[in-house]
Amino acid sequence: MALYSEKVMDHFRKPRNVGVIPDADGVGQVGNAKCGDIMKMYLKIDDGIISDVKFETFGCGSAIASSSMATELIKGKSVSEALSLTNKAVAEALDGLPDYKLHCSVLAEQAVRAALEDYETRRREQSR
Amino acid sequence: MKIYADNAATTPMHPAAMKAMLRCMEECYGNPSSLHTTGQRAKETLETAREEIAEALNAAPRELIFTSGGSEADNQALRSAAALGRKQGKTHIISTAFEHHAVLHTLERLEREGFSVTLLDVHADGLVRPAELEAAIRPDTCLVSVMYANNEIGTVQPIRELGAICRAHGVLFHTDAVQAVGQLPIDVQAQHIDLLSASAHKFHGPKGIGFLYARRGVPLTPLIEGGAQERGKRAGTENVPAVAGMAAALKEAVAGMEENAARLRVLRDRLIEGLNTIPHAALNGDPIRRLPGNVSFCFEGVEGEALLLLLDDRGVAASSGSACTSGALDPSHVLLAIGRSHDVAHGSLRLSLGPDTTEAEIDYIVENVRDVVAHLRGFSPVWRDLTEGKAAFIL
Numbered sequence: 031m032a033l034y035s036e037k038v039m040d041h042f043r044k045p046r047n048v049g050v051i052p053d054a055d056g057v058g059q060v061g062n063a064k065c066g067d068i069m070k071m072y073l074k075i076d077d078g079i080i081s082d083v084k085f086e087t088f089g090c091g092s093a094i095a096s097s098s099m100a101t102e103l104i105k106g107k108s109v110s111e112a113l114s115l116t117n118k119a120v121a122e123a124l125d126g127l128p129d130y131k132l133h134c135s136v137l138a139e140q141a142v143r144a145a146l147e148d149y150e151t152r153r154r155e156q157s158r
Numbered sequence: 159m160k161i162y163a164d165n166a167a168t169t170p171m172h173p174a175a176m177k178a179m180l181r182c183m184e185e186c187y188g189n190p191s192s193l194h195t196t197g198q199r200a201k202e203t204l205e206t207a208r209e210e211i212a213e214a215l216n217a218a219p220r221e222l223i224f225t226s227g228g229s230e231a232d233n234q235a236l237r238s239a240a241a242l243g244r245k246q247g248k249t250h251i252i253s254t255a256f257e258h259h260a261v262l263h264t265l266e267r268l269e270r271e272g273f274s275v276t277l278l279d280v281h282a283d284g285l286v287r288p289a290e291l292e293a294a295i296r297p298d299t300c301l302v303s304v305m306y307a308n309n310e311i312g313t314v315q316p317i318r319e320l321g322a323i324c325r326a327h328g329v330l331f332h333t334d335a336v337q338a339v340g341q342l343p344i345d346v347q348a349q350h351i352d353l354l355s356a357s358a359h360k361f362h363g364p365k366g367i368g369f370l371y372a373r374r375g376v377p378l379t380p381l382i383e384g385g386a387q388e389r390g391k392r393a394g395t396e397n398v399p400a401v402a403g404m405a406a407a408l409k410e411a412v413a414g415m416e417e418n419a420a421r422l423r424v425l426r427d428r429l430i431e432g433l434n435t436i437p438h439a440a441l442n443g444d445p446i447r448r449l450p451g452n453v454s455f456c457f458e459g460v461e462g463e464a465l466l467l468l469l470d471d472r473g474v475a476a477s478s479g480s481a482c483t484s485g486a487l488d489p490s491h492v493l494l495a496i497g498r499s500h501d502v503a504h505g506s507l508r509l510s511l512g513p514d515t516t517e518a519e520i521d522y523i524v525e526n527v528r529d530v531v532a533h534l535r536g537f538s539p540v541w542r543d544l545t546e547g548k549a550a551f552i553l
Contacts (some may be wrong), residue, residue: 033467039467042464042467043468045537048537049537050542059539063500063504063540064501065500066461066480066489066504067461068538068539068540069539085537086537086538086539086542087537087538087539088459088539088540088541089461089464090461090463090464090480091463091464091467093461094464
């Protein structure tokens with residue numbers, strides 16, 4: 031019996047959208063090294079559309095796969111669509127996660143949200 | 159390449175053990191409690207195995223009872239010593255912070271039942287200081303339990319010294335020797351051991367069988383009530399084939415012990431040297447006073463489960479004390495006990511070598527650990543902060 035689904039292993043072995051965006055419009059980081067998972071999301075947003083997204087993750091296989099899948103799910107989507115991303119959607123897109131790993135998908139949702147909030151904050155400050 | 163480097167988790171069975179089991183299943187299917195010839199044949203197999211195992215430890219056959227494994231033996235050793243202590247009005251137990259959970263969880267239960275427990279410091283090198291044990295002994299101490307060799311970081315305790323201190327103070331001494339039996343020479347008399355736990359599958363025997371040594375005069379409390387098997391200390395029809403397999407495996411392990419250990423130490427040190435060339439990595443536990451085949455490392459900026467899954471992809475079976483491997487939130491209590499911070503402890507990797515390990519495999523492991531660590535660090539925000547000076551390196 032495999033620990034993870036093929037989908038999880040695929041995203042873990044070949045994570046999509048890995049890296050940084052130096053001139054990102056929004057950056058979000060969640061988790062901490064103490065509990066063993068940190069995710070950092072970088073967003074490039076043009077006309078309300080997420081034109082590029084990159085991530086960096088310190089964490090287990092499912093944490094890496096969850097962040098990778100989250101970037102795939104929001105790339106090309108509008109900010110409001112991305113805001114509605116749920117951890118459930120991430121987990122389902124990965125063909126499921128073991129129960130004790132569901133927090134990885136929660137972290138992915140939170141990382142996307144944190145990056146979008148950073149984007150909104152920056153926008154408000156610019157328009158002031 | 160397929161490399162099994164997780165011999166501390168379990169070992170492949172020795173052909174002699176399989177042969178002994180098969181012979182037993184074919185020829186001694188009787189119940190050792192039966193009076194007829196078929197039963198007595200099984201009884202004879204059981205008692206021969208007991209004699210062989212006792213001889214390997216310098217114990218008497220009647221000082222051994224067979225259990226389902228190391229955990230049961232640990233539970234029974236602690237519960238028995240506690241029961242005796244309570245009778246004598248002694249309710250203090252000394253152990254260490256990095257024992258196996260079979261010991262730690264039993265101690266927690268005993269604490270809830272009114273015992274007080276002192277856990278000795280195991281220091282950064284993973285070793286108990288005999289003087290600290292002596293200082294911790296109180297008039298009401300009934301038991302000292304210190305593992306012979308640690309299952310994660312492989313450090314080997316000065317058992318003879320610890321045993322002598324306990325004996326001088328009239329305190330029972332238990333050692334969880336699950337990782338040591340078959341790997342290191344054991345002499346229960348010379349080492350002043352009163353109680354010792356062992357598990358067959360750690361020395362190339364079958365799973366689900368182990369034994370508890372209890373020095374003559376140390377009363378055991380049964381955990382399982384029922385028939386009078388094992389002189390009333392462990393009810394239930396004996397697993398004769400498994401016992402036969404265990405005895406055969408131990409015989410082989412003891413016969414080849416010195417040669418095997420010498421060979422493993424060379425390979426172990428080569429692996430440690432190789433992994434030490436990876437930046438910001440460190441060996442866990444004393445480099446010399448450790449099991450011949452144990453290598454445990456922490457790599458800063460990466461997480462252990464990811465590390466071991468990628469190694470598995472490359473054919474290397476290893477293990478990690480990372481929280482993610484167990485479903486717990488905290489990383490290994492062993493690594494925390496030797497003072498590793500949470501951040502670093504999540505990036506641990508244990509490689510435990512066996513008699514089949516070759517030099518070529520060691521070199522393959524080093525190269526692949528190096529690759530995989532570099533790959534994971536390449537997109538680790540923790541590593542980025544460290545390299546950009548936003549956080550300080552620990553290792």
